[in-house]
Amino acid sequence: MRWEVLKSEIMYRCRIFAVRRDESRSSLSGQTADFHVLETSDWVNVVPLTHDGQVVMVRQFRHGIRDLTLEVPAGLMDPTDRSPADAARRELREETGYAGHTLVPLGVVHPNPAIMNNRCHVFLARDVELVGAPQWDGTEEIAIETVPLDRVRTLILDGTVGNALTLVAFHLLGLNSGGDAMGRCARAT
Amino acid sequence: MRWEVLKSEIMYRCRIFAVRRDESRSSLSGQTADFHVLETSDWVNVVPLTHDGQVVMVRQFRHGIRDLTLEVPAGLMDPTDRSPADAARRELREETGYAGHTLVPLGVVHPNPAIMNNRCHVFLARDVELVGAPQWDGTEEIAIETVPLDRVRTLILDGTVGNALTLVAFHLLGLNSGGDAMGRCARAT
Numbered sequence: 001m002r003w004e005v006l007k008s009e010i011m012y013r014c015r016i017f018a019v020r021r022d023e024s025r026s027s028l029s030g031q032t033a034d035f036h037v038l039e040t041s042d043w044v045n046v047v048p049l050t051h052d053g054q055v056v057m058v059r060q061f062r063h064g065i066r067d068l069t070l071e072v073p074a075g076l077m078d079p080t081d082r083s084p085a086d087a088a089r090r091e092l093r094e095e096t097g098y099a100g101h102t103l104v105p106l107g108v109v110h111p112n113p114a115i116m117n118n119r120c121h122v123f124l125a126r127d128v129e130l131v132g133a134p135q136w137d138g139t140e141e142i143a144i145e146t147v148p149l150d151r152v153r154t155l156i157l158d159g160t161v162g163n164a165l166t167l168v169a170f171h172l173l174g175l176n177s178g179g180d181a182m183g184r185c186a187r188a189t
Numbered sequence: 190m191r192w193e194v195l196k197s198e199i200m201y202r203c204r205i206f207a208v209r210r211d212e213s214r215s216s217l218s219g220q221t222a223d224f225h226v227l228e229t230s231d232w233v234n235v236v237p238l239t240h241d242g243q244v245v246m247v248r249q250f251r252h253g254i255r256d257l258t259l260e261v262p263a264g265l266m267d268p269t270d271r272s273p274a275d276a277a278r279r280e281l282r283e284e285t286g287y288a289g290h291t292l293v294p295l296g297v298v299h300p301n302p303a304i305m306n307n308r309c310h311v312f313l314a315r316d317v318e319l320v321g322a323p324q325w326d327g328t329e330e331i332a333i334e335t336v337p338l339d340r341v342r343t344l345i346l347d348g349t350v351g352n353a354l355t356l357v358a359f360h361l362l363g364l365n366s367g368g369d370a371m372g373r374c375a376r377a378t
Contacts, residue, residue, distance in 0.1 A: 001250050001257060001330045012201040012208055014225045015303065019201055020210060026330065033328045035252040036203045038227070062302035063211060063224040068190060069302050108344065109353045111301065113258050115205065115252035120353065139222045141190045141215065153364055155268060157296070164298045164309065167220050168353045171360035175342055 043120040045074040046088040048128040054146040071166045084121035100128035106172035232309040233277040234263040237317040243335040275309035289317035295361035
């Protein structure tokens with residue numbers, strides 16, 4: 001069921017992605033067709049947990065939906081990051097001013113395998129503490145909110161937390177903690 | 190922390206999305222900057238469960254990552270769909286040949302609020318049965334696989350199931366079933 005790429009062309013490019021058009025041929029049917037793909041860097045998402053079970057979350061304006069969201073810290077990997085874990089530590093520190101000693105990899109997902117080529121690396125940062133002021137980039141404006149982990153379930157169900165990749169992070173946290181998405185993970189980790 | 194859009198322009202358009210560039214101004218700092226957004230239709234994702242606790246999943250080639258994936262049935266809403274629930278029923282029937290009488294809304298998320306303007310509507314389809322042959326569109330090539338619900342956790346943790354929106358669907362299924370992401374939901378639903 002694979003498709004062979006016959007021709008590729010970048011159709012548009014901006015700071016955070018490029019739009020690529022592939023002409024591909026099905027090995028099954030032999031037909032050819034065009035498919036559009038967004039090329040972008042890998043992302044990192046990190047669930048920062050304090051020693052007393054609070055999740056450090058970020059509230060910010062998101063230009064895609066033109067509204068404020070409540071999410072876990074996240075961002076694109078920089079060319080200067082030596083690893084996804086480095087990128088997670090950097091994003092956590094820059095966006096929130098928090099840092100933690102133990103970073104636990106929770107998993108790697110494809111944000112959108114149909115039209116995006118990148119992966120998202122998900123981490124738990126344990127026992128995080130406020131170590132300084134946030135260091136936002138040029139257009140970042142972020143409010144920090146700490147949320148008890150056992151309240152996250154309610155915030156997802158009532159739509160307050162709605163970023164798919166934030167839900168993925170809590171899902172992987174739950175699975176890595178023994179299957180209970182929200183209840184036991186504060187204790188299990 | 191909101192940004193006001195001063196000017197918008199469509200920079201590129203293809204069958205499934207348009208790339209829009211907004212020039213926006215921060216109400217906090219007064220600075221202006223450009224932001225790129227993908228305009229696309231809302232999506233639907235559906236977890237189809239048979240009466241004996243099997244999830245009907247689809248294996249297909251995904252052009253974004255140029256590899257095969259194992260996911261729950263999903264797709265874009267058509268202009269002809271009267272509601273997200275209608276779209277979910279249609280996608281389930283077209284992609285798999287399965288249908289069910291009871292469709293339960295599990296939640297609505299933003300696939301990527303930073304750079305996409307759309308939502309994804311997630312459903313559980315209970316007691317689905319094979320009612321006919323799949324009806325794939327021009328380029329769809331899909332293999333149907335049924336997976337016991339209690340095996341999904343393992344398939345996510347070992348990376349076999351890695352589409353972020355499929356993970357979101359199982360997370361919402363778990364939360365709606367009382368907090369246990371994988372274990373109790375077969376029984377609870």
